[in-house]
Amino acid sequence: MSRSPAPTIPDEPPPPTLIDTSQVPPATGDEGDPRPAPPPAELTGRFGELHLLSDTHEARVYRTTLDGEPVVLKIYHRPSRDRAEVYAALREVTSPYVVRPTEAAPDASPPYEVSEFVPGGDLRRLTARHGGRLPAPVVLAIARQCAEALNDLHRNLVKHRDIKPDNILVRQADPVVIALADFGVARGGDRLPGTGVASVRLASHRSGTVPYMSPQAVAGLVSTDDDWWSLGITLAELALGRHPVGSDAADPAHPDRRPPRIGDSAYVDHLVRHAPIRLTAITDPLLRVLCQGLLRYDSERRWKYREVTACLDGDPPPLEPDPAGEAGVRPLMFHGHPCRTPRELAIVLSLSWDAAVAWVGQHDEELTEWLGLFPGAGRPAPEHRHPDPDVALLHLLVALNPSGQLRYRGFEMTADHLPVICRRAVKGFGDYERVVADLWRHRLLPVLARGHGGGGLDVADETWRHLDARWRSLRSRLRGSGAPVERLGPEVMRAETLRLACERDRHAELRRLLAPDLRDLARTRVPVPWFTSLRADTDPVEALAAHLLAEAALEYAYKRLEQWRAYLADRRTDALNDWLDRTQRSTALGWAAVAVGVPAVAWVVALTVSDLIGMASTAALAQSWLWAALCVLVIAATEIPFATWVGRDYHPAHSLAADIIGVLGRLARPVRGRRLASLAVVVAAALVLGAALSLLPVVLPAAAIAAHLVWFVIRVRRRPDRSRSAGHTGERSTA
Template sequence: MTTLPPTEVDPEGFGEDFTSGPEETRRGLDRVPAALSERLDLTEVLSDVRRPSQAVVARVKDREARHGDPAVPLVMKWYHRAFAPDPEVRRVLSGDLGGHVVRVLEHGSADGHPYELLPSYGETTLAQYHARRPGALPAPLVRTVVAHLHEALCAAHEQDVVHRDVTPDNIVVRTQNEDRLDLVLVDFGAAVHTGADEDSPRRRDWKGKPLYLAPEASTHRQSVTPAADWWSVGMVVAELAAGRHPIDFRGDEEVLAEIATHDPELPLVTDPRLLMLCHGLLTRAPEHRWGADQVARWLAGDSPPVAPRTTGAAPEDLPPRSATEPFAFLGREVASTEELARRLDLQWRAADELLRSRRGRERLVAWLGQFAAGPGRSPEDTEELNALRGLLAQPPDPPTTLRLLNWMGPLLPASWHGVPLDTLGIAELERDAVRGDDRSRELVAALVRHRLLHLLSARPGGEGLDAVQRRWEHYRESWREATADLFVRGGPSDRRAAARSLNRTGDLDARLLRLAREPEGMSGLLLRRTAWDRRGGGAPPPWYRALRTDHENPLRLLAALLLSGLARQEADARREELRVAELERLFAQELDARSEFLRRLDRPPALGWALLGATMATAPWTFVIGLADLLGRADQREVVLAWMLALPAAAAVFALELWIAVYIGPHTYHPARSLAGLVIRTGERPARAARSRGRRSEAVGAAVLIALGALGLWAVARAPWVWPAGTVAALMVWTVRRWWEWRRHARDARGTRARRRSAPVAAPGPPVAPTRRNR
């Protein structure tokens, strides 16, 4: 059941003061009537009753379970006896009119006033459903609305019941999904039973909401026919299909006059079939307006004929309008404050020129004086107008201008410079500002500088803008704090680009404004828009993940959105770096494998060189020791000692040389680090000196030969064991040195390869023109 209060009724005539109506005699408007309290338990009060014409609406549970499961709530409506619903309508609704018409389960009198018990169809009206989804609804969804309303109205009209108040507030969304709704038409408090035996339609007191009333129903005494309900359906369809109501006025007098004198303009209805339906239902002449048969044909895919559009005059008994002097603005005479406020807001440049001009302000102040003591104006309104007229002695600032527009058009939608500031309008403003639209950025800057949202919160569509203003200011103050950790450590690699992205004031304020308007919805949207696309490859940077994981702080989610481009660049660079490192690893692995293969192939030659070197080092021992033994010059004990040392010394030489050959390996062992290479290099030097021409070279070669000969003679004559002992000692020292140097060399080579693999990959820069040096 809808949670809104029932339709307000003016039994004394439209436009008069309502305070002269009947006295409120219901007691306890915030609880169940005393006569029903023993049976019904109050769950929730759904209405805010301020006038006797409004029904008390509450959700209750029936302990006696007369109408089903006692756990299932019902809706109770308790009327004032002076505004009781038509008894014939109640009788009809007690029957079964189908699934799209509310059913009266029980009715009676409680504490002297009538009540009804109705099923609870849900808590969401079509108006609330549309408000949560700003903009034009999809055509299939609107067609579902038309189909359900067609079924509901056909069932009611067949029983001679005219609803008289078909509006989005009185249509409950029972169930909903992405592409289909289940609707129920409720609130028949204004409905009448016309009777099938009458030749002419009844004329009743004025009821209903002006924005949805048919021209013939907008008179002081309404003409009640089913055609009026079909006009209301047309207005509902036009609002859903266009995303906004086709009539800009909100004052009752202006709305009724506009409907009575002009055909509704539908430039925002773009679907051809829906536009045809709107033209058929919004035909001002009731005899040419579409009804149940034409709508049924339209639903079946047919195209019934549509009457030509007309612009006839208002009915004779339209409520008289107050006579006021018009105000000339941009070549048009404006008689109402609401219309002038709308034009000043839309034509804001001309309005600025008017308010900057002293003559223009004086003319406006004089014209506003007509409304200082107008009917329906409270003392507070008069006091505000007098204050504004005093402020217009000087060119007003934006807050003063907005206060003036609020006074002149309090029922106009919340907007500034023609831009609506409801949920959809702020979303469009943010989109245009992000795209670089200068006008949108200027408007956002004005909202920041002058704090205008507080003043717009009292206008329709501006509910909650004062809280939005406070939230917006908090977001702007907390922005730097929310993103400060990005520039401490572990943040984006390109700090300058990140700072530019986070401090673009032109569109950042617009983004924060939308975030302040829709904190929950925008948080979900930001989570979806900042989700990392794994198809692009690479993992998100750690700082980006840290921003997204803080779901409780929408500012960090917004920062993640602003920095998503940099995060993707870093991820791509890291992925390229890893790709290059992997290629280098595979290349090094291939080189290692090939090197190991070649080492295995070259190991026998290396071992052969080791054996050759060891043989070349040990062969002279036999000659020297044998010569010493033959000549008898050396002591026999020295000779025996030499022969005893020869065998283990030879084994030691062969073992040391073979081990170092295996440890160092082929390619690098011989000739630079092998014993054979050392012997060859040592023999090359005196040979080279001997072969060279010149007395100095010959002298050096002769000296070397004499020294070697003297050493050999000394060893033969004195100590032949010196040769094996000295060779082993020298080879051991040199082997240790070779092992240490090769180990250090291998360690340095591994470090060089690791540094090359871990070095960051430089981004390719622009080609450099060759200079003389690099040419």
């Protein structure tokens, strides 16, 4: 009985302690079964009858029709954050040897993809039809087409991660034409600066099919190098009729049955022991050399597209020694990741920085002993190691992998990535602030310049320190002119000047960002001398200072503008008040004259009545005339200056005339509208006043004078406070 087919290990959700996660945990249906029920009707309703092709832990695959054309519908059991990135990259792939999805919905529920249906089956079925193994010319043709497919994928930063005979479909059997399919566990990636190579990632769990994984993939590293190892295993299996690490032969009597395979544990153990992969049974010398080049333990010495095509063209490159593949060189384990070479160890350590710092301190002797197995891979002596553990780890990484891509505290250190780190440091993210501070304090950029993609970092460090010195000089000058330089802390300016040193177009960008602020400042017409003295057009440091202090300059200008507008408003208000006082002063004086005339008439009438009734003596009457005249004079001497001073506000709020009119109006209210009654009241009032004046010829006018003076003082106290308004204007003027 044949064994079950080699399963593709999906990306299971890792435990919380692992390093990196890229999958979302499955949405479970029935308890204990993470896979969902059959596809929902709203999805399958667009398709014809479904024929199940495979059902794995990753997905269910159906053969069906769409618009009358045969297609393959793949429905995933769980979403993945990486599939959208892979689908976007696959749209740029043009190789005819790649099966690209014609429709993909990575964010749907459930996620699915649609691709063309290739009726020729896969290479495993083709191998079975040829008696268990393929002729060397056919395998070499497959190798060339797979190399073209991988080159196109890798150029677009797609790592397939599951190259095996089951995922290589046959478009045409004679001559053979293949198509690389199934990107369920594929990953996208970032490109290394200045190269076409995708960067290396560290995965916390294995993804793919274990017996086809490279040693680095088994260790958890994810890179395009893994696909070339998997291709080597696949080509060797096609040529041998069995897995190159196994010993069982295929069963040609049962072409529908897949050949036996080596167990996952045995395969991993074979790689961990660095046991050689024996290829002597491959009789074709060119195919044997090709498989030997692809199956190099050391990924740096492993053949890629250039070497593979050269070999297929009949000019194979020489095979360099593969120290990582020598038996007896035990791997060094780092948190479950077996590392076979110093380069692999450097990559794993740099991708797990915090854990690496602690691990190096705990395994110092073991690390030193292991590195002794590799000539030239020493490390600094303990007395020469840096006291800061992060910096010490960086120097260790340089010693382990001098030409590799260097990181610091987990961040890629290239001229392209540094501006991003600086921007986040300016925003106050703690990790980024510490990285910038360490780069400055320990002068790390020249060290990082030795690594891959670090070209120019040593020059950037020199420029950075020159710009920092220029800023410190400019800060002293600005502080003396009143600029708020305290807003620009040293951490912010270190990050900003580093960004200025790394970005070639940063000065021009600063001038563009500054232009709207300069226009706004010009519209205020308020001079800000310390700001306008900055030479932003010619000096990048002064342009940076102007950009960072533009907000403070505008705040100052707007504040001064508001103060000036308030001052002008007060001046206009005072001028208007003065004009109104001048134009309405005559009216106020008229009402003052009324206030003098009414009492004068009243005294004349009263004295006349007193004289007619003959109750007072001539001497008393003379005294009454004198005191009445004095009363009128006092009223005139107080009302006329008061009216002149108060101006337009004199009447009716402060005038004596208004008070007299009000009193008379209230007294006349009972007889209003009746003429005879009103006349009688007036005559009676005159008689009463005349009689009172006859009896009290001095007391009555003196009492009137006293009452008027008291009422005058009260009105003066409640007059409009012009002096306060004038004082407010003075304060604005001073400001």
